[in-house]
Amino acid sequence: MNEIGDTRAAREEKLQGIGCRRKRIEDIRFTQGKGNYVDDLKLPGMLFGDFHRSPYAHARIRRIDTTKARALAGVVAVLTATDLKPLKLDWMPTLAGDVQAVLAGEKVLFQGQEIAFVVATDRYLAADAADLVEVEYEELPPLVDPFRSMAPDAPILREDIKDTTEGAHGKRRHPNHIFTWEVGDREATEQAFRAAEVSVKQLISYQRVHPSPLETCQAVASFDKIEGELTVWGTFQAPHVVRTVGAILSGIPEHKIHIIAPDIGGGFGNKVGVYPGYVCAIVASIVTGKPVKWVEDRIENLTATAFARDYHMTAEIAATRAGKVTGLRVHVLADHGAFDACADPSKWPAGFFNIVTGSYDFPVAHVTVDGVYTSKAPGGVAYRCSFRVTEAAYCIERAMDILAHKLRLDPAEIRMRNFIRREQFPYHSALGWEYDSGDYHTAMKKALEAVGYQALRTEQREKQEQFRRRETRELMGIGVSFFTEIVGAGPSKNCDILGIAMFDSAEIRVHPTGAIIARMGTKSQGQGHETTYAQIIASELGIPADNVMVEEGNTDTAPYGLGTYGSRSTPTAAAATAAACRKIRAKAQMIAAHLLEVHHDDVEFDIDGFRVKGMPERSKSMKEVAWAAYNAVPPGLEPGLEAVSYYDPPNMTYPFGAYLCVMDIDVDTGVAKVRRFYALDDCGTRINPMIIEGQVHGGLTEAFAIAMGQEIAYDEMGNLKGPSFMDFFLPTAVETPHWETDYTVTPSPHHPIGAKGVGESPNVGGVPAFSNAVNDAFAFLGATHIQMPHDPWRVWKAAEALGLQK
């Protein structure tokens, strides 16, 4: 069955299965400029849509006049809320149980809000016409500071729900209040604090940022009036959900809606939600009978679609004098902007923020989160993050450093003293999660040794002495971060989106020649699914990965799935892939036994085929079995060789890692330079180390950007400051540090192949590493907490506050 003389190793290598650094299939088209992104699509007669947007953060709309816009040659239609209302599409539901205006009719609630959608024969004319829409406003006072949202005299933003006291997540205490979410044991936690030998308390803010993938959000909608069918190509991280929501909203039967997510130029959470642009393109196509393209420009992207974070977290830790933690209490003020459009599983208004106990064995904990409205863009997406896990990790990793500081303990040491121990897994956290597996001490020790941690601390002390003696104006910071993530949403017992359980799926078909087509319910945006899923199939079925074609993103062909975000593809769809393969393998085993004329219990799978137990020379390759599946199945068995799996994971997975950052800070300018960054990740079984490293590099770069400068900031009038790549901090190759990657492997016990997911770990663990390094540099002078982002002026100001800028 095998090439004569092929060793087992050679057979394995041919498969390009799990664990190998397989080169990516996608790259063949991308490196030749032959990707298929939404804006590349050109349909006959296609029109272009563009928005007229609000210049104000809060204003009543007195009048909208589209006469001039309509009069411009080439303009085909102009949509306003008045046009959408009869279709009941002037408002749309959000993933968080709120509603969002598709086009503002009565009031604008944030700068850049969509007011009119202009449709013209080309994008230049659409832009001209959007400028010609005239709107008369009555300005209202904006509400920018979330800490003022629930003040008695705060301006009421959402008049549409001002009298609703029962929100999607319980009681609302104020017209600008969205929800209060509470987890943990309040009383036991209070008790722990009363009994505490020491405690620390700190407001830790994680500023508003934006995922800004290099490709903005865009869509082409094409409605076929005769068949009553709607096809939408769009930047969708979750195409099936878009179809279902589309069917519910439009009344078009779900089978007549075709959602296609072609190649996506990065997502990072930006492309999970449903935006007014998509809805307007669809309506415009229905109204005009022509395909309509909508492409967001970068300013619109940063202004109106999908901010992330904006969490103001007051963290308190109770501990013994020996540095053993005894309780954790966190209150979060969550700024959700004008509409609650958070992209979380529906029952989780603050996502999985209750992972905030992190990697530490807290006996008790209590968390409350208050979501509030402000005059800012909606969003709250998981930017390279599993639903508020980045915020949680930042909170606990900063707070542990603050505790260490108070106790004069080394940050690494305090972590070692409080880690959940290996034998405690599966571990039940005080806030309700069951951590699947981990070995934190081993990972941390490996990391500390790799960077020569003790020597770095010695060097730092010398530097501090020199600084005190005024021989240098440079300080050194060492950032320690040890994160535990929770990814893979998720078990249907925990997670759904608008009522749909968050399973994922794979459908695998083995053709007679042994070639395979596999389709999944997820959607890659650069993660390399076409490559890695094929590797799993190769290992599971013994067919070379090169003979497997992976397809995602077309709702007509792919099995239903919930899409790709929150590092969920590996925990869910990769598991479904393995499960489907195992169904196929079971049938293949029957066929192989039939061909080998033995009982199926007497054959076993071996790399790329089946062999008779104890008689390895009697074997059938998977390729031979595939052929037989179409002409020689055993009696009673159906022909064919395919399977579908809808995988509802029994639990989330809990990747973890130890990150260390060494920074040199120029106190005179506030410029912080990363000298060294070491990242150890444990994501369980490693499917493709090359891709894992790439994910880590990318995620660390995003974390670096967030920690060191990224910010979506508003002035006191609610004007967005610097919404373009001129000001929004995206480092180039020059600013980006060099990354060192490392790993340990602690497989997930419940995942079919033991994999946990890695896409977001570097962002989750990276931000605290950078921030802790900045804080660490100044800690010896008494600083406890310096707020992010650590751009030069803020670092300089922090030094000034310590009296260093005289």
Added chain:
Amino acid sequence: MIPAAFTYHRPRTVPDALALLGAHPEEARAIAGGHSLIPMMKLRLATPGHLVDLGAIAALKGIREEGGAWVLGATTTQAELIAHAGLARVLPILRETALQIADPQVRARGTVGGNVANGDPGNDMPAVMLCLDAVLEVAGRGGARTIRARAFYRGAFATALAAGEIVTAIRIPAPPAKAGAAYVKLKRKTGDYATAAAAAMLSLEGGRIARCAIALTNVAPMALLAEAAAAGLIGAVPGAAAFAAAAAAAEAIADPAADGHGPADYRRRMAGVMVRRALAAAAERAGG
């Protein structure tokens, strides 16, 4: 981000360009590299009805030495300037500055003339031209004239150019003997305008500073010549104490706005830090 419509012209000679600019006095705008103007047009902060492209005018190109001075044609790109070995030998500060402007693609298109004429306080070349006491050669329908860089800037996007005039060349005197110069810029990332930047030139005689000029970028509505700061250094021994005094004098004339680079007080202090660092580098290069 789509520019408004306009009529495009591509004259071959300076007189033709001047005629076109004169024919549409309100509406016409010269375009050189386009890397300040086109972004403004895309935001519709600039909506010229006529664009007069200077790119095809041979007379505006080229770098040459003329009677001890260096003459840069207005449409010399930053990339051409960087690549010019002779210029880099005599006036390395120009290359040093150009390399701190934006990125390779922007430098491939952006011109020295555009950078100087634009009048944006964020542009880096104006401070260098103030520091080096460059002279701008200007042509208008009324004829040609020269304007010292030190008399050129009037405020944000306001210069001494009359309507319809263009800069044709920039003439930079050769630096004095035993001189060193440096341009030091603080920015947040590649492609960013300066939080603050300083150009400094000084020459030494007998271990003391004989001549000195200092200029600042982006800490006021226009590039500033820090005259008092430089005057205070004449006769001084180069070193940290003297440079700190000059930095303080420079900070005193800085009047930065708060923006994404930081609050005004920070930016003012950064002007001082940049001055100190530019002076230190210049002194070292001067052989001090």
Added chain:
Amino acid sequence: MAKTAISLTVNGEKVEALVEPRTLLIHFLREQLSLTGAHIGCETSHCGACTVDMDGQSVKSCTVFAVQADGADLRTIEGLAAPDGTLHALQNAFREWHGLQCGFCTPGMIMRAWRLLQENPHPSEAEIRFGIAGNLCRCTGYQNIVHAISAAAATLAGASKEAAE
């Protein structure tokens, strides 16, 4: 708006077209010529996703009007492989070194690297980083891109040495 006739060379082929003066080169390439390799990422001349080669220089085609390219010689990612389809060393190296993820920055990045290696055939890591600083990548963190460009430089150097021998 009246259109202007332009004639230029794109990937070695003569092209004649009518464009509105305000048409940006990137839109001309993508929409009129259907060369969709170069992308639009920022529109403010920061990201370099729209990078193409024009008269021997890398330019951001979102910041050049198509009329300004009249008479120019352009090369885009679509014209990088040899006429027989053999990929350029950079295209291979980007795949080999995992220098891309979502692929959106890739055409601009490779075109910039292509010019860089002609400006400086043996760049150091720092020179590569400086040379591609006009191109943003949101996915890779650049490290593998830098590797890929170094590797391609070595391959090209080897190839030119072979040719010389």
